Amino acid sequence: MKAVLKRGVYISLFLVLGTVLSIALLLRQAKDVQSAKTVHDQTKALLNKKEIATGLLEKYQGEDQKILELxxxxxxxxxxxxxxxxxxxxxxxxxxxxxxxxxxxxxxxxxxxxxxxxxxxxxxxxxxxxxxxxxxxxxxxxxxxxxxxxxxxxxxxxxxxxxxxxxxxxxx
The missing domain is CATH 3.30.70.60 (Ribosomal protein S6/Translation elongation factor EF1B)
Known part of the structure; x- marks a missing residue:
């Protein structure tokens, strides 16, 4: 009976450890999702900045030549x-x-x-x-x-x- 009880404790500990590991994995995945969202938002912001820079470049293209002519x-x-x-x-x-x-x-x-x-x-x-x-x-x-x-x-x-x-x- 002690062996069965000991085995039950080990199984319970194993299940608790598995649950803790599962929770840790889920937390890590949630953190990775948040990181991915942050990276996505930063990438989107950079693309917007690139679009703005491209727009400004197109708008003022050739203006540098006008300045040089001064x-x-x-x-x-x-x-x-x-x-x-x-x-x-x-x-x-x-x-x-x-x-x-x-x-x-x-x-x-x-x-x-x-x-x-x-x-x-x-x-x-x-x-x-x-x-x-x-x-x-x-x-x-x-x-x-x-x-x-x-x-x-x-x-x-x-x-x-x-x-x-x-x-x-x-x-x-």
């Missing part, structure tokens, strides 16, 4: 001069355009630029029209000073010296 290189700087001279001709006499140096300088932030001077003759209204059109040019520039010379009255004709910088390509 900074002329050695070949395209002539086009900048032509645009400035044509603008000046629209609003007064043909302006005189000069670069202050043949090599680039760097501003405080380290960006390369070429200083320039434009000598413009005309009335103040012509100068203002020129400056308004100048603002819309497809180049990154900064006017550093405007000097008025040889004025014939406030509304008369005069010579204006415009100094500024045109920012150029790093490879200038």
């Amino acid at each position: 900074y002329p290189d050695e070949r395209s700087i002539i086009k900048f001069v032509d645009v400035v001279e044509n603008l000046g001709s629209l609003y007064g006499s043909s302006p005189e355009f000069n670069f202050g140096t043949q090599s680039t300088l760097k501003d405080r932030s380290g960006y390369p630029y070429l200083p320039f001077t434009i000598s413009f003759t005309g009335e103040i209204d012509s100068l203002l029209g020129f400056l308004e059109s100048y603002e819309n040019m497809p180049y990154l520039t900064a006017i550093t000073s405007i000097e008025a010379k040889s004025l014939s009255g406030i509304e008369g004709s005069g010579t204006y010296i415009i100094r500024g910088n045109v920012y150029v390509s790093e490879n200038f």
Whole structure:
């Protein structure tokens, strides 16, 4: 009888151990399911981010080229001069355009630029029209000073010296 009782205890312990192992396995599977759900959610979020990134890439594709065109290189700087001279001709006499140096300088932030001077003759209204059109040019520039010379009255004709910088390509 002791042997039967002992065997019954072992069987009971075996059943309890099996139940504990089954519960542990179920808990692990539940944890794996939760992990799988988390991985699924993260993957979905990444795919959404990829779709957003792809959408932005498609939306702004080619814009980098437009930004690069704001900074002329050695070949395209002539086009900048032509645009400035044509603008000046629209609003007064043909302006005189000069670069202050043949090599680039760097501003405080380290960006390369070429200083320039434009000598413009005309009335103040012509100068203002020129400056308004100048603002819309497809180049990154900064006017550093405007000097008025040889004025014939406030509304008369005069010579204006415009100094500024045109920012150029790093490879200038």
